[in-house]
Amino acid sequence: MAAVPQPRRRFPRPWPRTDRVESTLRAVDDFLEPRFTTPPSPALDRFFYGLSSAADHSLIWHALGALRAARTGEPKIAVRLSIVLGIESALTNGPVKSRFKRVRPPSQPEGPLPYGMRRPITSSFPSGHATAAFTAATMLSQGSPAAAPAYFALAGIVAYSRVYTKMHHPSDVLVGAGLGLVFGQIGRRLLPLS
Numbered sequence: 001m002a003a004v005p006q007p008r009r010r011f012p013r014p015w016p017r018t019d020r021v022e023s024t025l026r027a028v029d030d031f032l033e034p035r036f037t038t039p040p041s042p043a044l045d046r047f048f049y050g051l052s053s054a055a056d057h058s059l060i061w062h063a064l065g066a067l068r069a070a071r072t073g074e075p076k077i078a079v080r081l082s083i084v085l086g087i088e089s090a091l092t093n094g095p096v097k098s099r100f101k102r103v104r105p106p107s108q109p110e111g112p113l114p115y116g117m118r119r120p121i122t123s124s125f126p127s128g129h130a131t132a133a134f135t136a137a138t139m140l141s142q143g144s145p146a147a148a149p150a151y152f153a154l155a156g157i158v159a160y161s162r163v164y165t166k167m168h169h170p171s172d173v174l175v176g177a178g179l180g181l182v183f184g185q186i187g188r189r190l191l192p193l194s
Contacts, residue, residue, distance in 0.1 A: 061136035084187035130176030138184020143194025
């Protein structure tokens with residue numbers, strides 16, 4: 001009797017199992033959270049909540065792109081950066097976050113958030129703020145090597161603000177930063193700023 005041919009799998013390598021990913025992320029968080037937890041203070045609250053809010057919808061990055069475009073007389077800089085950030089946001093907040101559906105840290109305050117910060121409604125993993133920050137820093141550092149350390153420092157502070165404000169687990173931010181570096185490199189190749 002001839003063997004019946006089996007249909008080929010449409011996707012030869014499925015995504016990793018979510019429970020395995022979640023247990024790895026929890027182990028990373030258990031290691032990092034005690035090392036990166038900063039005691040709250042009114043001054044730090046004002047700074048980190050304010051910075052996190054300024055980075056909502058990548059506003060701070062669009063503003064930096066517009067400033068650089070105005071300074072250099074090259075409007076394409078702001079346009080291309082906005083296009084890359086729009087694509088990054090659609091991918092991160094769409095298929096990537098919907099795949100993992102990770103719950104945010106449980107220690108978020110009830111009711112309105114301090115300093116008018118917006119309460120996120122998407123999955124915690126990965127951090128969209130960190131992804132956008134490192135995408136933008138990678139893009140903006142192209143053709144501007146002297147300013148690159150400042151862009152990446154700001155990206156790191158924005159990413160940390162999401163851990164400080166308890167909107168994300170540390171692993172959400174680390175993976176978001178790595179994803180942002182990848183998106184930024186792709187953006188630099190497809191839509192270079194210089």
